[in-house]
Amino acid sequence: MTEFQQIRHIGQHHLFIPGPTNVPEEVRQAMNVPQQDMRAPDFGEFTLPLFAGLKRIFRTTDGAVMMFPGSGTGAWEAAITNTLNPGDKVLMARYGQFSTLWVKMAEMLGLEVICVDVPWGAGVPVKEFGRILGRDKDDEIKAVFVTHNETATGVLSDVEAVRRIMDECFHDALLFVDGVSSVGSVDFRMDAWGVDLAVTGSQKGFMMPAGLGILAVSPKAMAASKIATMRRAYFDFADMLAMNRDGYFPYTPPTPLLHGLKAALALIEAEGLENVIARHHRLAEGIRRGVRAWGLDLVAEHRSLYSDTVTAVRVPEGVDAREVLRIAYDDFGASFGSGLARLAGKVFRIGHLGAFNDGMALTALALAELSLVRAGASVPMGAGVAAAQAYFADAAGGQGYAVAAE
Ligand SMILES: *Cc1c(COP(=O)(O)O)cnc(C)c1O
Numbered sequence: 001m002t003e004f005q006q007i008r009h010i011g012q013h014h015l016f017i018p019g020p021t022n023v024p025e026e027v028r029q030a031m032n033v034p035q036q037d038m039r040a041p042d043f044g045e046f047t048l049p050l051f052a053g054l055k056r057i058f059r060t061t062d063g064a065v066m067m068f069p070g071s072g073t074g075a076w077e078a079a080i081t082n083t084l085n086p087g088d089k090v091l092m093a094r095y096g097q098f099s100t101l102w103v104k105m106a107e108m109l110g111l112e113v114i115c116v117d118v119p120w121g122a123g124v125p126v127k128e129f130g131r132i133l134g135r136d137k138d139d140e141i142k143a144v145f146v147t148h149n150e151t152a153t154g155v156l157s158d159v160e161a162v163r164r165i166m167d168e169c170f171h172d173a174l175l176f177v178d179g180v181s182s183v184g185s186v187d188f189r190m191d192a193w194g195v196d197l198a199v200t201g202s203q204k205g206f207m208m209p210a211g212l213g214i215l216a217v218s219p220k221a222m223a224a225s226k227i228a229t230m231r232r233a234y235f236d237f238a239d240m241l242a243m244n245r246d247g248y249f250p251y252t253p254p255t256p257l258l259h260g261l262k263a264a265l266a267l268i269e270a271e272g273l274e275n276v277i278a279r280h281h282r283l284a285e286g287i288r289r290g291v292r293a294w295g296l297d298l299v300a301e302h303r304s305l306y307s308d309t310v311t312a313v314r315v316p317e318g319v320d321a322r323e324v325l326r327i328a329y330d331d332f333g334a335s336f337g338s339g340l341a342r343l344a345g346k347v348f349r350i351g352h353l354g355a356f357n358d359g360m361a362l363t364a365l366a367l368a369e370l371s372l373v374r375a376g377a378s379v380p381m382g383a384g385v386a387a388a389q390a391y392f393a394d395a396a397g398g399q400g401y402a403v404a405a406e
Contacts, residue, residue, distance in 0.1 A: 014334035016364045018151050018181055018310035018351030020203035020210055023260075027207055027355075030263035031256040038255060044247025050258060051244065053265035057273065058183060058198055058216040060190035066240050068213045069254050072180035072201030075213030076105060078235035079176060079197045083224040086110040088142040091132060091173070095157075096120050096150035097340035102178060106145070109230065114141065120342065121301040123150070123157035130165040133173070143174040143196075149182035152340040153299045154312035154349065156186065163194045174221055180204055183214075184268060185280045185309045185353045196221040205309070207267070207354040208260045267355075277308075283352050283361045284308035286391045290365040290384030294372070299347055309353035310337065313368075314346060319377045321348045328371040336368065358392050 015022050037043065054065040068078055084090070086109075093116040094100045106113050114132060118125050124146050133141065144166060149156050159177055166175065174196040182188055183198065184205030190198055195218065202212035217225070217237065225237045239250040268276055288306065291298060291313050299312035315321045321339050325348055328334040337349030350364050365384040372379045 011333070014332070014360075014363060014367065016350050016352070016360075016367075017335050017337045018204065018349060018353060019201075021205075021207055021351060021354030022356065022360075023209065024207055024264075024267060024355040026267060027260045027263045031209075031260040033256055033259050036255050038249065038253055046262075047247040047253075047258060050261055050265065051247075053261075053269070054214060055216070057265070057268065058179075058190045059188065059192065060216050060218075062191055063198075063216045063218050064222060064241060064244075066215045066217065066237065066244065067253075067258075068215070068235060068240070069211060069251075070213035071203070071210050072178070072199060072213060073101075073105075074235070075199040075201065075215050076102060076178065077109070078213065078232070078237070079199055079215055079217075080106060080109055080111070081228075081230045081232035081235060082237045083174060083197065083221050083228050084109075084111060084142055085229045087112055089114060089140050090143045090145060091129060091141050092116070092145040093118055093125050093129070095122050095124070095155065096147070096152035097343075098151055098178065098180070099145075099147040100341070102145055102147065119301070120153050121155065121299045121305075123155050123305045124159075124162060126158060126161045126165055129162060130169065133166060133169040133171045136169075136171065139172045141171070141173050143176050144171075145176045145178070147178040148188065149179070149186065149307050149309055151181040151307075151310050151337075151349075152312070152343065154307040154310045155300045155305045156182065156307045157305070159195065160189075160193045167194070174224060181307075181309050181353065184273075185276065186307075187277055190216050190218070194218075196224075202257065202261065205353055206261065207264050208257065211254055211257045212261065280308040280353060280356075282392075282395050283356055283358070284311065285395070286358070286361050286388035287311050287350055287352055287365065289391050290361075290388040293383040293387035294369070294377075294379045296379070299343065310349055310351050312337075312339075312343070312347050312349045315348065315372070315375075316377050316379075319372070319375050321345050323375040324348050324368070324371045324377075327374045328367055331374065332367045332370060334364075334367040334371075336364075336371075361392075362388055 176197045183200040198216040202208040203210040243250045297314045339347030
């Protein structure tokens with residue numbers, strides 16, 4: 001970076017990517033702690049409320065919550081290796097880069113994947129899943145996988161509908177959900193939807209740095225873990241659970257992250273999970289109205305699929321989305337999400353989850369407009385911002401982002 005560029009980057013860099021997300025100051029400061037004794041007699045008193053707080057966010061009373069040092073991908077590996085057997089048949093669908101990566105992981109771990117490919121921009125193919133499960137009379141399929149929020153395309157899938165169709169087929173498979181970019185930001189109900197294994201990470205809705213792979217495990221998945229024969233060592237549920245019962249960990253836990261989690265949970269509880277979800281919806285709707293005012297299309301094929309945490313925008317023909325991203329970064333000190341895999345160059349993404357508010361949404365739209373225009377798109381300058389402002393002026397809720405009471 002030249003000195004000139006450094007001068008242009010004065011002030012705050014704008015992080016509009018769908019993870020890692022912006023870390024609130026309260027959370028950042030909470031992590032600035034001395035290292036502590038993770039076997040101290042009072043360590044459990046500190047960690048046990050974190051497990052309880054996470055269970056409230058996953059909306060589970062029956063399930064157990066675990067945290068492994070790692071990212072969401074590590075939590076996925078833990079979920080699979082603890083509950084399945086080599087060669088097990090599993091049902092998955094590809095509708096974006098993240099769902100594609102889970103298929104790849106499942107294959108690498110030796111599962112036999114029945115994979116349904118749908119267009120990127122569509123969601124989980126519920127009816128097709130129903131047909132496949134309906135034909136599987138002997139319950140050979142051991143698990144059904146859903147990427148709740150496909151972060152690559154900005155598509156939210158209907159997990160509840162998958163549960164319903166599984167129940168209609170009287171199918172006994174486990175239901176796995178990737179909730180990395182949905183849990184804690186949009187409606188997610190582990191118990192009510194009969195989710196057996198939900199996975200998330202610390203760096204998206206939880207407003208923290210990456211480093212915690214978080215799992216919620218139903219009693220049924222826990223029972224499966226007792227007989228599952230897939231190899232695992234570090235990620236073994238049994239070792240983790242045995243120590244977690246009293247708030248301890250079998251291996252050194254990242255204690256500063258746990259302090260960050262405590263602060264993040266306090267923020268979410270102070271705002272109220274329902275209000276957090278409503279804020280995400282409101283901000284996402286403002287962003288979508290802005291994009292519509294530009295005359296650009298979303299990757300999501302239908303409004304019923306719109307994600308409230310990330311919006312994937314198709315750039316006009318003849319414009320390179322990579323150029324839009326480069327200009328945003330170099331000229332305006334702003335990061336947007338790139339188009340992943342087959343969407344590279346065609347799409348950029350606006351992340352609007354976690355510690356996000358009206359001003360950030362308007363800034364994202366304003367800087368995206370500028371970058372689009374500089375990249376050669378004929379987007380009416382100011383139109384996106386005006387559309388979002390008009391919506392924010394009317395829509396109830398006002399500026400989100402509560403401050404936790406001391
Ligand atoms: C970010 C993300 C992941 C990957 O998680 P990591 O924490 O980067 O390992 C997986 N799935 C979805 C839906 C994501 O958004």
